[in-house]
Amino acid sequence: MKPLHMLKYITSLLAILICSVSFAQDAEVTAANDTLPELETFPLRIGVDLSKPIRMALEDDYQGFEIAADFRVTNKFYAAIEFGNEQKTVDETQINFTTEGSFIKVGFDFNAYENWFGMQNAIIVGMRYGYSTHKQTLNRSTIYQTNQHTEGESLLTQEPGTEFSSLNGHWIEVVAGIKVEVYDNIYMGFSLRLNRLLSTKEPENFQNLFIPGFNKVTTDNNVGAGFNYTISYSIPIYKKAKKKKVEDDIEE
Amino acid sequence: MNRLSFLGIFAILTITALVSLSCERDDICVEGTLTTPLLVIEFFDAEIFTNTTEDVLKPTSDLWVEAVDPNTVIDNGVEVIVDPIQGEPQAVSTISIPLRTAQDATEYRFIKDYALDEDGNQLGNEDIITFNYSREEIFLSRACGFITNYTLNETDGVVLTTDGDTWISSNPAIVIENTIVEDETVTHVKIYH
Numbered sequence: 001m002k003p004l005h006m007l008k009y010i011t012s013l014l015a016i017l018i019c020s021v022s023f024a025q026d027a028e029v030t031a032a033n034d035t036l037p038e039l040e041t042f043p044l045r046i047g048v049d050l051s052k053p054i055r056m057a058l059e060d061d062y063q064g065f066e067i068a069a070d071f072r073v074t075n076k077f078y079a080a081i082e083f084g085n086e087q088k089t090v091d092e093t094q095i096n097f098t099t100e101g102s103f104i105k106v107g108f109d110f111n112a113y114e115n116w117f118g119m120q121n122a123i124i125v126g127m128r129y130g131y132s133t134h135k136q137t138l139n140r141s142t143i144y145q146t147n148q149h150t151e152g153e154s155l156l157t158q159e160p161g162t163e164f165s166s167l168n169g170h171w172i173e174v175v176a177g178i179k180v181e182v183y184d185n186i187y188m189g190f191s192l193r194l195n196r197l198l199s200t201k202e203p204e205n206f207q208n209l210f211i212p213g214f215n216k217v218t219t220d221n222n223v224g225a226g227f228n229y230t231i232s233y234s235i236p237i238y239k240k241a242k243k244k245k246v247e248d249d250i251e252e
Numbered sequence: 253m254n255r256l257s258f259l260g261i262f263a264i265l266t267i268t269a270l271v272s273l274s275c276e277r278d279d280i281c282v283e284g285t286l287t288t289p290l291l292v293i294e295f296f297d298a299e300i301f302t303n304t305t306e307d308v309l310k311p312t313s314d315l316w317v318e319a320v321d322p323n324t325v326i327d328n329g330v331e332v333i334v335d336p337i338q339g340e341p342q343a344v345s346t347i348s349i350p351l352r353t354a355q356d357a358t359e360y361r362f363i364k365d366y367a368l369d370e371d372g373n374q375l376g377n378e379d380i381i382t383f384n385y386s387r388e389e390i391f392l393s394r395a396c397g398f399i400t401n402y403t404l405n406e407t408d409g410v411v412l413t414t415d416g417d418t419w420i421s422s423n424p425a426i427v428i429e430n431t432i433v434e435d436e437t438v439t440h441v442k443i444y445h
Binding site: 092093094095141142143144145146147148149150151152155156205206207209218219220 | 281287288290318319322323325333334335336337349350351352353354358389390391392393394395396397398399400
């Protein structure tokens with residue numbers, strides 16, 4: 001099944017690439033021959049992840065919020081941060097547990113989209129370092145017993161309610177996504193994330209099966225996936241004159 | 253035009269994300285995984301062992317094994333034992349039995365020459381063995397959850413209830429071959445008869 005998962009991500013990355021080609025061709029020539037010096041804005045974009053409240057509405061056993069912000073550092077690079085909180089109850093055949101905690105992700109986005117002057121739309125690829133601090137409660141567990149000659153399901157099932165606190169996780173995310181200005185200074189963004197767990201502080205005789213910010217963790221596998229759907233507001237922090245490219249000078 | 257293309261990508265990415273999240277693999281506890289083990293007992297010839305100290309397997313005659321107070325379900329108004337150890341009384345030289353995971357002891361009836369008479373009374377020679385052990389719960393995986401491993405007590409791991417007419421030998425006595433019960437491919441207990 002793992003190759004199939006990988007295939008999905010490769011497909012989605014391809015989708016982004018193909019679309020980026022199509023819009024490069026669509027670009028309209030609207031550049032005005034202004035005599036004023038061209039000023040590039042370096043804004044701070046702050047927003048929330050809309051996918052989490054949507055998930056809260058659809059799933060009974062999920063709570064979460066995420067704040068996402070990025071700041072343009074150079075023409076192409078943005079410093080990016082996401083932080084938030086998640087609580088999730090997972091009900092499996094053999095176990096039922098609740099994970100609750102906070103996460104922070106810090107990294108950068110590279111804008112691969114060539115904007116017309118003054119626009120801040122983006123097709124991004126980026127990386128994040130993620131860290132979570134959380135606790136996990138084992139609500140129910142059933143001893144895996146194939147032969148039930150001595151004990152049935154009711155005797156094999158326990159409700160220990162054991163809480164494993166001060167757990168954590170460290171991971172790396174590879175981000176691919178887009179950001180587009182839908183109204184003045186209002187941006188919508190979408191990103192897919194492929195995560196790789198680096199290290200965790202595991203509960204004793206149990207496992208971190210869900211990590212806030214990282215999402216589901218599978219046994220014997222340290223790869224995960226996630227996405228976010230942000231709406232953000234762009235606050236221009238400062239402007240600076242755009243450096244003219246050499247080709248522009250030649251054309252003029 | 254440009255804005256529309258972006259919205260198109262939004263749609264594609266949203267669909268991709270929803271599809272990839274909804275198609276998550278259902279984790280299944282793979283068959284063949286070492287889970288809660290069964291206790292493996294082998295039956296040996298007591299006479300040969302006394303004379304030569306050699307272990308020679310000796311099948312029991314029409315043996316029927318069942319736990320004392322087994323797990324039962326009512327099926328069509330009849331009380332049926334869940335997962336019987338054997339389908340019918342038979343001559344066997346090895347048998348695998350589950351131990352209780354909620355208690356530190358499990359009692360089993362070992363009935364030799366098992367049969368029922370016309371009135372439904374049990375015939376044959378019944379010996380009761382009590383297995384005493386300590387338990388350890390171990391987390392295995394998301395799909396398998398927790399399992400139990402056992403360690404049979406050194407001194408009173410296997411106790412034969414003496415009733416004056418035991419078919420299981422007290423001399424040579426029952427031997428605990430492996431106190432640790434976590435792998436059902438090895439023999440844990442040797443019974444001489």
